[in-house]
Amino acid sequence: DSGVTQTPKHLITATGQRVTLRCSPRSGDLSVYWYQQSLDQGLQFLIQYYNGEERAKGNILERFSAQQFPDLHSELNLSSLELGDSALYFCASSPEDGFFGYTFGSGTRLTVV
Amino acid sequence: AQSVAQPEDQVNVAEGNPLTVKCTYSVSGNPYLFWYVQYPNRGLQFLLKYITGDNLVKGSYGFEAEFNKSQTSFHLKKPSAIVSDSALYFCAVRAYNDYKLSFGAGTTVTVRA
Numbered sequence: 001d002s003g004v005t006q007t008p009k010h011l012i013t014a015t016g017q018r019v020t021l022r023c024s025p026r027s028g029d030l031s032v033y034w035y036q037q038s039l040d041q042g043l044q045f046l047i048q049y050y051n052g053e054e055r056a057k058g059n060i061l062e063r064f065s066a067q068q069f070p071d072l073h074s075e076l077n078l079s080s081l082e083l084g085d086s087a088l089y090f091c092a093s094s095p096e097d098g099f100f101g102y103t104f105g106s107g108t109r110l111t112v113v
Numbered sequence: 114a115q116s117v118a119q120p121e122d123q124v125n126v127a128e129g130n131p132l133t134v135k136c137t138y139s140v141s142g143n144p145y146l147f148w149y150v151q152y153p154n155r156g157l158q159f160l161l162k163y164i165t166g167d168n169l170v171k172g173s174y175g176f177e178a179e180f181n182k183s184q185t186s187f188h189l190k191k192p193s194a195i196v197s198d199s200a201l202y203f204c205a206v207r208a209y210n211d212y213k214l215s216f217g218a219g220t221t222v223t224v225r226a
Contacts, residue, residue, distance in 0.1 A: 002156060033213070043203065043216040056212040090156060097212050100164070101147050104156035 003027065004105035006091050012111045018079040021108045025072055025093030031055070032074040033094070033102060034066055038087040049074055050097070081112045115140040117204050117217035125223045132194040134220045136187045136204030146187040147205040147214065148178055157203060163187060174198070194224045 003026035013019055025032050034046040045058035049068035060066075063081075068074045078085060088109050092102035116139045126132050138144055145164055149157040161172025168180045178189045187204060201221050205214040 002158075004156075031212075035216075042218045045213045045215065048212050050212075058213060092157075098207070098214065099145070101159055101162050102214065103159070104149075106154075106156040 002103050002105060004029075004091060004093050004103050006089075006105035006108050008108060009106065010109050010111075012113060013081060015081055015083060015112055017081050017112075018077065019081065019110065021076040021078070021089050021091075021110075023074045023076070023091030023093075023105060025074070025091075026103050029093035029095050029103070030072065031094045031096060031098055032068055032072070033092040033098070034060075034074070034076050035090040035092065036087045037090060037107070041087075043090075046076070048098075055097075078110070083112050086110055086112045115144075115206050115208050115211065115215045117206050117215055119202075119204055119217035119220045121220050122218070123221045123223065125225065126194050128196055128224050128226050129193050132189075132191040132198060132222065132224070134189040134202050134204075134222060136189065136217060137185050138187060138204070138206040139185065140206050140208045142209050144185075144187075145207045145209065146178075146180060147207075148172065148176070148187075148189050149203045149205060149216075151201040151203065151219075153200075160189070160202075194222075196224050196226050198222060199224045 005024040030051045046060040048056040066076045088107045092104045148160040163180045204217040
């Protein structure tokens with residue numbers, strides 16, 4: 001157990017729907033990072049939050065959004081889902097700015113049908 | 114922009130033989146380099162990092178990596194591979210002034226008994 005908790009582990013939904021993925025960072029970590037892992041794109045950085053504020057943005061679609069709450073957990077919202085959004089979504093956390101690397105959760109596997 | 118190249122999609126070795134997984138990087142300024150391993154249906158696990166100091170870095174499970182600034186490489190090595198080393202290995206880099214880790218495409222290692 002890495003200490004980073006992601007729920008749900010698996011999610012199957014239909015095209016056009018909206019889902020929310022949840023992440024609880026390791027105790028004491030202030031930064032949360034979201035990554036998408038797909039077969040054709042590899043590991044793509046989506047977004048980072050630090051202590052409730054957005055700090056860095058990567059290749060995140062406009063249909064996707066995220067936030068970090070006062071208790072430091074984070075949610076990734078995916079809307080108007082397409083078949084191509086099917087992927088593993090990882091959350092990672094770090095104490096501050098990830099200087100020494102991240103701790104990853106076990107991921108949420110999203111399947112859009 | 115920062116990037117990582119892992120030139121081999123797959124590496125196959127016999128148990129007991131040395132294992133090398135190659136990684137080259139591109140980044141502005143001094144790099145922070147990482148290796149992660151991913152087992153099936155699991156998140157990424159940290160193996161080792163190079164921030165500064167000795168070019169030979171020792172990490173978990175008997176792995177080590179050598180930082181070569183002139184060749185912009187950070188190859189992962191293990192003197193004697195075992196079957197349970199079979200997994201997907203990712204090299205990652207970040208610049209000193211960037212918050213995100215950029216990952217390579219990954220290399221699948223298969224160790225045969």
